[in-house]
Amino acid sequence: MTMTAKLGMAIARRLGASCVSLIFVVVAVFFITSALPGDVAQSLLGQAATSDSVAALRHSLRLDQPVILRFASWAGGLLRGDFGVSLVSHQSVMSMVHERLIHSLLLAGITTLFAVPMALALGTLSAIFRNTIFDRAVSLLTLCVVSVPEFLVATLAVLVFAVQLHLLPALASISDIHSIGSFLAAFSMPVATLGCVIVGQMARMTRAVMVNVLSSSWVEMAVLKGVSPTAIILRHVLPNVIAPLFNVMALSLSYLLGGVVIVESVFHYPGIASLMVDSVASRDIPLVQTCALIFCAAYLLLTTLADIVALFSTQERTRA
Amino acid sequence: MTRQNPTSPPPLISVQNLCLTGRRGTGPETPIVSNVSFDVAEGEMLALIGESGSGKTSIALALTGYARAGCRIAQGELRVAGHDVRTMNASELRSFRGKTIAYIAQNAGAAFNPALPLMEQVIEPALAHHILPRKEAVEHAIALFEMMALPTPHTIGARYPHECSGGQLQRIMAAMALITEPEVVIFDEPTTALDVTTQIEVLEAFRVAMRQCGFTGVYVTHDLAIVAQMADRAVVLKNGNVQEEGTTRQILSKPAQPYTQQLVAASQPHLRNHDSPPLSAPLLDIKNLVVGYGPPMANGRPTHTIVDNVSLPVCAGETLGIIGESGCGKSTLIRAMAGIQPWADGSMMFDGQPLPARIEERTPQQRQHMQLVAQNADLVLNPAMTVEATLRRVLTFYNEDASDAAIKRVLDMVRLPQALAGRYPPQLSGGQKQRVNLARALAARPRLVLCDEITAALDTVVAAAILDLMMELKRELGLSWLFVTHDLHALRSVCDHVAVLYAGHCVEFSTAAALNVPPHHPYTRKLENSVPEMQPGWLDGVIQHNGLRQSGAERAPATGCSYMPRCPVAVAECAQAPPHTWQAPSGAHIACHLHAQDLS
Structure with a gap:
């Protein structure tokens, strides 16, 4: 079997596994949300409703x-791209989620752009200068930051x-972004958090x-061959760390996805996570299900992507 | 200490009062090497001889101005090819390393980047120091591959490290060192991790390179026989101090210092096994054993057969030695005997009773009577358990007397003082750990002890002591030993019977004494001829006799003799049918198509 065919097989197998996971996720999301306590009819009609009207x-x-x-009927709808209708607003879930999803992706994207290079640089530098003051400072700082929960x-x-x-501003209102200044004002605190x-x-x-x-x-x-430190990192180290680093990135x-729920609620950022929190409060099950599904699918996508990158980065070497 | 006389040219390498220190974590700084001085003249090869922990690698690395993490060059003068190594800054060091001084590391498998093709790594020093443009560097590398007698020199550079054998990688690394035509080359135990038959190919290649490229060298090793072949002069180190310095001939034939004498004595092959027991019924009888890995195929054989149709008897009170190169199946065979790796076909009888393949199905007695001693005591002994606790566990497990007196008795057996009972394995030396490892097996009162390369990871002097101990125990307790090794000297020294394994087949089975009497299987002969001798000039003689050999890339024929691709005397018949076994006049059983008169 040729190398490409082998790689194709491996990727196909990985994608297949992801599809199986996705089916499991669809089933789990539906049954867990239907097992949630509370009743939308009851919460829509309020305390005074008669049992008949409920x-x-x-x-x-x-x-x-x-x-x-x-x-x-729900799973059949999913297959046709129909995510159902909100029980509360009677709008299609798709249209409600659409704009919010873009907002959330924007927030996540900006955070990624800012966090990934910074983390890679910090991690690489403290590995190069390991056991120095710099390394210890970074280690202490990152430990502190990891241990403090986002809501705090x-x-x-916000307090400071x-x-x-x-x-x-305490709230991230993205509707009135006109300049770089207002963009920074809206995004700096959520992204930093x-x-x-x-x-x-x-x-x-x-x-x-x-x-x-x-x-x-x-x-x-390589050091004993007289190769420069930059060349060691770029030529020698990088090809060997791509796969594990992508895994690190995917996991982080x-x-x-978890952090976004808290950050969006605290800053009133109009993203998908705050939509999900609201829909849980109003027992709007189709909306909850769709949001949960989106979160799970995003997680699955990231880990699958990392695995495929790992397959690509090692394919040349496993041709034997 | 030799001093240069005023008329001779200044030495190319001059080390004066070198002190290296190291610290573990945040602990105190301790000396690794103290006050070491030596000179190397241009074109000379100096050997740094020492056991593990003698500081020989640290000195070699210091010549390049490099110290491993936690270590530092504390004091002294280092002059290499006109450079004062200690005063150079980082960028000067960078242009010095790889260009003026090149380094050949011990384990080529680990010293090559697994993600880059070999050619990229070989020409890197030439490109980094702007010595050659890429195209010429590649051509030069191919010429060096040819000189190193590598197979397919034009295409081997496109391979990745894992696609080459250890011996090939070591030669490619030498090509990488020589590509910049450095003035000084450091060899850091370059053949220690190789099989003898591969080692000699690599040594031959190095020898040719030395003659053709004319560099000055420092050869770090613990093996005196290699020193005899490669070096002009030698420095003997112990615990970071110079014991003795002189020409190779003088160090090997007239060592002055007690430590050097001890080292030379331990390296001389000598017979330890003086009293062979009278022939008796086999204690362990292996019949037509097939062991392998992977799911069984249609014909019932495993996907990867490692041990193929091996029959061996281990008689009561004797030592059976199994020798062969790495990958020949000797560890798999011993694991099958121990019940860790179930066999696919064949049978074993222990003391007249059939032995089940799986350890779970063996009787407690069978388990007790057969004990395995693994190669690496570091991996076997629980670092969180004291020596005493380790031994007591074995005694209670087999319902033996587990009193302090019993533990003292076991420690006495392996000649360890009782004071060590309360220590933890990390507090012991390598030799002590191997003795505890042996004591752990002996505590069970076994009848057969299976030893898997138990001296391979030990220093020469320590290994010699372990072999002495084995023989004493054999005499005192009447134990049977199964001794797996790749060291022909050790094998000769302690065994009554010897089996030579090649690619999972037993190609020769004879008494140890018959090893000295021809005829032999071609592979046995190759093994014997590959073990370097202590007399200088032996290697040059071998090269003259054989010419430079290429290690074969051919595959063994599907049916027929598995040794055929490497066999110098193979005939057409060898490719067609597996060889049958016949008995030579010496009593040796040889599996070969050729006959006694052809093999003598």
Whole structure:
């Protein structure tokens, strides 16, 4: 079998595994959300509703059907690209999610752009200068940042920069971004909060990966050949760390998904996570399900991507 | 210490009062090397001889101005080819390393970047120092590959490190060192990790390179026989101090210092096994054993057969030695005997009873009577358990007397003082750890002890002591030993019977004494001829006799003799059918198509 065919097989197998996981996720999301306590009909009609009107509403929302039937029609809808209709606003879930998703991706994208290079640089530098003051300072700092939960970071940031210093707005309103200044004002606190944990975590893992490679005998050999430090990092070390670093990145970025829920709520950022929090509060199950599905799919996408990069980066060497 | 007389040219390498220190973590700085001085004249090869921990590699690295993490050059003068190594800054050092002084590392498998093709790495020093443009560097590299007798010199550079054998990698690394035509080349135990048959190919290639390129060299090794072949002069080191310095001939034939004498004595092959037991029924009888890995194929054989149709008897009270190169299946065979690796076909009888393949199915007695001693005591002994606890665990496991007196008795057996009982393995020396490893097996009161390369990781003097101990125990306790090794001297020294394994087949089975009497299987002969001798000039004689050999890349024929691709005397018949076994007048059983008169 040729190399390319082998690689193709390996990627196909990995994608297949992801699809199986996705099916499992679809099933799990539906049954877990249907097992949630609370009833949308009850919460829509309020305390004063009679049991008859609740029952009528439940019937019109098809909540009185067996779970299996509801799952079949929901999963069938998913296959056609139909994510259902919000129980509360009666809009299509797709249209509600669409804009919010773009906002969230924007927030995540900016955070990634800022966090990934910083984490890689910090991790690599502390691996190169390991056991120096710099390394210890970075290690202590990242440990602190990783251990403090985002909601505390976010709240403290609001307290200091918005309430005390009046430097930044407490809420991230992205509707009125006209200039670089207003863009920075809206995004700096949410991005910094989200970035804190990711940078800390990713920098520590990057350091571990790099230390492992830098202490190998072929790096020593390159030093003894008179190769410059830059060439050692770029030519020798980089090809060997791509696969583990992508894994580190995928794991850290998937952590973004959790962090975004808290950050969006604290800063009232109109993203998908705050939509999900609101929909849980109003028992708007189709919306909750779609949001949960998006989060899980994003996680799956990141890890699958990291694995495929790893397959590509080692394919040349495994041709034997 | 030799001093240059005023008329001779100044030495190319001059080391004066060198002190190296190291620290572990944040601990105190301790000396690694103290007050070492030596000179190397231009075109000369100096050997740094010493055991592990003698500081020989640290000195070699210091010549390039390099110290490993935690170590530092504390004091002294280092002059190499007109450079004062200690006063150079980082960028001066960079243009000095790889250009003026080149380094050949011990383990070529680890010293090549796994993600880059070999050619990229070989020409890198020439490109980094702007010595040759890329195209010419590649041509020069190919010429060096040819000189090193590498197979397919034009295309081998496109391979990745894992696609080459250890011996090939070591020669490619030498080509990498020589590509800049450096004035000084450092060889840091370049053949220690190789099999003898591969080692000699690499040594021959080095020898040719030395003659053709004319560099000054420093050869770091613990093996005196290699020193005899490669070096003009030698410095003997112990614990970071120079013990003795002189010409190779003088050090090997008239060592002055007690340590050097001890080292030379331990390297001389001598017979330890003086009383062979009378022939008795086999204690362990292996019949037609097939062991392999992977799921069984349609014909019932495993996907990868490692041990193929091997029959061996281990008689009571005797030592059976198994020798062969890495990958020949000797470890797999011993694991099958120990019950860790179940066999696919064949049978074993232990003391007249059939022995089940899996350790779970063996009786407690069978398990007790057969004990395995693994190669690396560091990996076997639990670092969190004291010596005493380790031994007590074995005694209680087999319902033996586990009193302090019993533990003292076991420690006595391996000649360890009782004071060590409370120590943890990391607090012991390499030799002590191997003795504890042996004691752990002996505590079970075994009848057969399976030893898997137990001296391979030890220094010469320590290994010699372990072999002495084995023989004493054999006499005192009447134990049977199975001794797996790749060291022909050790094998001769302790064994009653010897089996030579090649590619999973037993190609020769004879008494140890018959090893000295021809005829032999061609592979046995090759093994014997590959072991370097202590007398200088031996290697040059071998090269003259054989010419430079290329290690074969051919595959063994599907049916037929597996040794055929490497066999110098193969005939057409060898490719067609597997060889049958016949008995030579010496009593040796040889599996070969050729007959006694052809092989003598």
